[in-house]
C-alpha cells in the first residue's frame with residue numbers, strides 16, 4: 344500500500360475518496376495525526392499530514408519515528424513525501440516541482456534512528472541513495488503520464504528551522520552543492536530506510552531561498568501563495584496518475 348505524507352499546503356488530498364480514519368498508537372509516541380484511508384485513482388492509499396491537520400507541529404518537533412512506524416504498522420510499503428522547499432539553484436524557481444535524488448543533512452538534535460534502544464545492536468544503514476531509485480522512477484513516470492513538468496534530480500539540504508536561513512547560510516549550502524532547501528525530509532528519509540519502507544519525495548518550490556532570485560532583501564511568501572496553490576494542485580494530479588500506473 345502507498346502512503347502520502349503531506350507537507351505545508353497539503354494537509355488533505357481533495358481528490359481522495361475517503362474510506363475512513365484510524366488512530367494508531369506507537370511505541371514511539373503520537374504520530375502527527377490520524378491516518379486517513381482513501382481511494383486515489385484505483386488504489387487504496389493512506390494519508391498523513393506531517394505538521395498535523397491544523398498545521399501546528401514545527402519541523403523539529405515532528406515525531407518522525409511515530410509517523411513512519413504507524414504507516415508500516417497499517418501495511419504501507421511505499422511512501423511519497425510531499426514537502427515544500429526554497430529554490431537555491433537558478434533553474435528551480437517558485438512553482439517548480441522536483442523529485443530530488445540526494446540529501447545533505449544540516450539538522451541537529453532530532454531523534455534520527457530506530458536503533459537506539461539499550462539492547463539494540465548498533466546498525467549503520469546504507470544511505471548512499473537516500474531515495475528509493477525505483478520509486479523515484481515511478482513518480483517521474485506518473486508526471487510524464489499526466490504531462491506535468493517535473494525536474495528529475497536535485498540535492499536537497501535539510502535545515503533545522505523553524506526559522507528560514509540567512510543569505511550567507513544559503514550561499515554556504517550552494518557551495519556545498521545544495522539546490523533546494525527544506526526542513527523535513529530528515530530524519531524522515533533515513534527512518535523510512537531503517538524500517539524498510541520505500542521512500543521518494545516530491546518537492547514543491549514555494550519561494551526563492553534567502554538571497555536568491557527576488558529574495559535579495561526578504562522572502563515574500565504572501566506574493567507566492569497563488570503560485571504555490573497551483574503547484575500543489577499539479578502535485579495532486581501527479582499522485583493520482585501514480586495510482587493509475
Ligand code: HPA
Nearest residue numbers: 427428429524525526552
Ligand atoms: N528554507 C527552508 N525550508 C523551506 C523554505 C526555505 O526557504 N521554503 C519552504 N521550506
